[in-house]
Amino acid sequence: SGKSTLARCINRLINPTSGNIYIDDEDIAHVDEKRMREIRQSKVSMVFQRFGLFPHKTVAENVGYGLKVRGIDQAKRRQKALETLEVVGLSQWADYLPSSLSGGMRQRVGLARALATDAEILLMDEAFSALDPLIRRDMQDELLRLQTELHKTIVFISHDIQEALKMGDHIAVMKDGYIVQIGTPEELINQPADDYIRAFIQDVNRAQVLKTGSIARQTPALVLKENSARAGLEQMIDHHLQQMYVVDAHSKPVGIVKKQWLEAVLQKGSEDITEVMETDFPTVNALTHLEDIFHLYRDGLPVAVVDTDGTFKGMVEQSDLIASIGKPQKLVQDNS
Secondary structure (H helix, E strand, O other): OOHHHHHHHHOOOOOOOOOOOEEOOEEHHHOOHHHHHHHHHHOEEEEOOOOOOOOOOOHHHHHOHHHHHOOOOHHHHHHHHHHHHHHOOOHHHOOOOHHHOOHHHHHHHHHHHHHHOOOOEEEEEOOOOOOOHHHHHHHHHHHHHHHHHHOOEEEEEOOOHHHHHHHOOOEEEEEOOEEEEEEOHHHHHHOOOOHHHHHHOOOOOHHHHOEHHHHOEOOOOEEOOOEOHHHHHHHHHHOOOOEEEEEOOOOOEEEEEEHHHHHHHHHOOOOEHHHOOEOOOOEEEOOOEHHHOHHHHOOOOOEEEEOOOOOEEEEEOHHHHHHHOOOOOOOOOOOO
16 A cells, blocks of 8 residues: 555655655655665664664664664764663563564564664564564553654654554555555544544454544533532533533542432532532543443443543543444445
């Protein structure tokens, strides 16, 4: 479909026939070979599918090879290689040859070599596809962990949609050399651009991709005050709600009330919402995947969704969860 070709245009291993490629506002599609070598050495690193290691060099020498090309002296190369191997968990293998390592370990060496140059852009062309499923999953998790610390720009090429949805912040789906759709994993799942994308995601486990925040109902919340039962009931009637979360002055959820509970407390002549407010309720971060919240519905209460600061963002009822993981309907093909 053109994925690898496009990736190799980014570092000019393949020269684009037309167009522009900008890195830090510099159009690298039209720089000379000398400048392009400088860019490859300092700004762009590549991790290959089959590791691309020198079999006669030690692990540390392989990791430091990009620095050697840049003219860095041996002592500094060694120090940087050891530091990078520590990051990927292979420091004790520094003086071994690649033949002593497993496939997963060799792929870590390839990743370490790319990281050692401190390049801001990593091109990873089917980097994990040669690994067995268990090692592949471990490498995916390891890369995601490293990215939280390193904050690189990673162009990750994959033919596996499940891998792409797991790894990517934004995904470009290609067909016959053209980009069909670019979007977040949630956008591809919830808003497929056409039948090709729809067929592509047909068998995806949506619960592993969609995050709670993407399906949360942005319902109003009741601010906790001493005499707020009547105001809460009126708010529920206005918004056609049967239940509502209660938040404090900082918009953090402190409880949940149901319509019938407020009606009962008002019939008693009280307006104290705390008499009927349930304070034991399920809460999840908006970034939590749907597959991780099924167990929270044991008491029948909707899940409160909060951001990283604990601020209330909405709620997810069990019916919302079930509806969101159903497969999208296929478009009817017009064969006339």
